[in-house]
Amino acid sequence: MTRILGIETSCDETSAAVVEGTGDAARIRSLVILSQDVHRIFGGVVPEIASRAHVTAVVPVVEQALRDAELMLAEVDAIAVTHAPGLVGALLVGVSFGKALAFAAGRPVVGVHHLEGHLFATALEHPDAVPPFTALLVSGGHTLLIDVPAWGEYRLLGGTRDDAAGEAFDKVAKLLGLPYPGGPHVERTAATSEGANPHRFSRPMLRRDQRPGDADYYDVSFSGLKTAVLHAVRAAGDGLPDRERAHIARAFQDALVETLVEKTVRAVARHRRPRVVLGGGVACNGALAAAMRARLAGRGTTVYAPSVRLATDNAAMIARAGLFRFERGERAPLSLNAFASLPIPGLLPASHDPR
Ligand code: KG4
Numbered sequence: 001m002t003r004i005l006g007i008e009t010s011c012d013e014t015s016a017a018v019v020e021g022t023g024d025a026a027r028i029r030s031l032v033i034l035s036q037d038v039h040r041i042f043g044g045v046v047p048e049i050a051s052r053a054h055v056t057a058v059v060p061v062v063e064q065a066l067r068d069a070e071l072m073l074a075e076v077d078a079i080a081v082t083h084a085p086g087l088v089g090a091l092l093v094g095v096s097f098g099k100a101l102a103f104a105a106g107r108p109v110v111g112v113h114h115l116e117g118h119l120f121a122t123a124l125e126h127p128d129a130v131p132p133f134t135a136l137l138v139s140g141g142h143t144l145l146i147d148v149p150a151w152g153e154y155r156l157l158g159g160t161r162d163d164a165a166g167e168a169f170d171k172v173a174k175l176l177g178l179p180y181p182g183g184p185h186v187e188r189t190a191a192t193s194e195g196a197n198p199h200r201f202s203r204p205m206l207r208r209d210q211r212p213g214d215a216d217y218y219d220v221s222f223s224g225l226k227t228a229v230l231h232a233v234r235a236a237g238d239g240l241p242d243r244e245r246a247h248i249a250r251a252f253q254d255a256l257v258e259t260l261v262e263k264t265v266r267a268v269a270r271h272r273r274p275r276v277v278l279g280g281g282v283a284c285n286g287a288l289a290a291a292m293r294a295r296l297a298g299r300g301t302t303v304y305a306p307s308v309r310l311a312t313d314n315a316a317m318i319a320r321a322g323l324f325r326f327e328r329g330e331r332a333p334l335s336l337n338a339f340a341s342l343p344i345p346g347l348l349p350a351s352h353d354p355r
C-alpha cells in the first residue's frame with residue numbers, strides 16, 4: 001500500500017489530498033480544495049492574484065489535508081505535484097513547496113501533468129472508469145478527446161480550434177448578463193427555456209461527410225457559436241427578456257453538447273471502447289452527461305462522469321496520477337520545473353488505426 005500527498009496549484013484552486021492504495025484500488029483519504037473567489041470580481045482568473053493567493057494558502061491547505069487524513073508527513077511515501085500545464089506562476093508555488101516539503105521529509109517528489117490527473121479523477125469514484133476508454137476532457141482551459149487504451153498511453157484524437165468548452169460557457173454567460181464562472185448559470189438558465197425555441201445555432205464541425213482521417217473529424221470549434229449568441233442577444237435589443245435569455249442559453253448548450261457528443265461517439269466507434277470518461281469542469285453539466293448517455297445507450301458503452309468535487313481542479317486526481325507514476329518507479333529530480341504548456345506524457349502517435 002502506498003500513500004501519496006498530492007498538491008495542485010495550476011489555476012485558481014489551491015488543493016491538497018492524500019490518496020492511498022495500490023493501482024486501481026486507490027481511495028481518497030483526505031481532500032481539501034480552496035477556491036479563490038476573488039477572480040469572480042474580475043470576471044476571469046487574474047494570474048498574478050492567483051499566484052499570490054496560492055502562496056498564502058498552500059501551507060494551511062496541505063496541513064489540513066494531512067490532519068483530515070490523520071497522518072504525519074513522515075507517513076506519506078511520496079509527494080505528487082502538478083508541474084504542467086497551467087499558469088506558470090501558480091504552478092511554481094506548488095512545485096517549489098512540494099519540492100521543499102519532499103526534501104525536508106526525505107521523500108521523493110513526482111511531477112504530474114494536470115491533464116493526466118483529470119483522466120484519473122473519475123476512477124477515484126467509479127472503480128470501473130478505467131482503461132480502455134474514450135476520454136472527453138472539457139474545462140475552462142481545455143477541450144480534448146483522448147483515446148486511452150491503458151493508463152499512461154494517450155492518443156490525442158481532437159481538440160478545439162479556438163475556445164475551450166468552458167471558456168465558451170463563460171463568454172456566453174457574459175453576453176447573457178450572467179455571473180462568472182458561467183457554466184452552471186448557463187445550464188440553469190437553459191433549463192428554464194419552455195415551449196418551442198425560436199433559435200437553433202448551426203454545428204459547423206458536424207458535417208455529415210467528415211471521414212476518419214479528415215482534419216476536422218474529431219475537432220470542435222466554438223467561436224462561431226459564440227458569435228451566433230452575440231447576434232441573437234443584439235437582435236433582442238436592450239433589456240434581454242428572461243424568456244429570450246433562456247431560449248438563447250438553451251440553443252447554445254444544445255449546439256455545444258450535440259457537437260461534443262457526436263465527436264465522442266465517433267471516437268468510441270472508431271476505437272471500439274466500452275467506456276466513456278468525462279472530466280473537467282464542464283463535465284458537471286447535467287445536459288452533457290445525459291445526452292452522452294442517451295446517445296450511447298444500447299451500444300454497450302457506459303458513460304462515467306465525476307462528481308463536481310472531482311470534475312473541477314483538485315489534488316486527489318493529482319495524487320492518484322502521482323501514485324501511478326510512483327508505482328512505475330518514476331521520481332522527479334529536485335530540479336523539477338513548472339511549464340505553462342507541455343505534452344501529456346505517454347503520447348501515442350496520432351494514428352487513426354484502432355488498437
Ligand atoms: O476544470 P475547471 O474547474 O477549471 C479549469 O481547469 O478550467 O473548469 C471550469 C470551467 C468553467 O469554464 C465553468 O464555466 C465550467 O467549467 N463549468 C460548467 C459547469 N460547471 C462548471 N460548464 C457547463 N456546465 C456546468 N454545469
Ligand code: ZN
Pocket residue numbers: 114118139280312313
Ligand atoms: Zn483542470
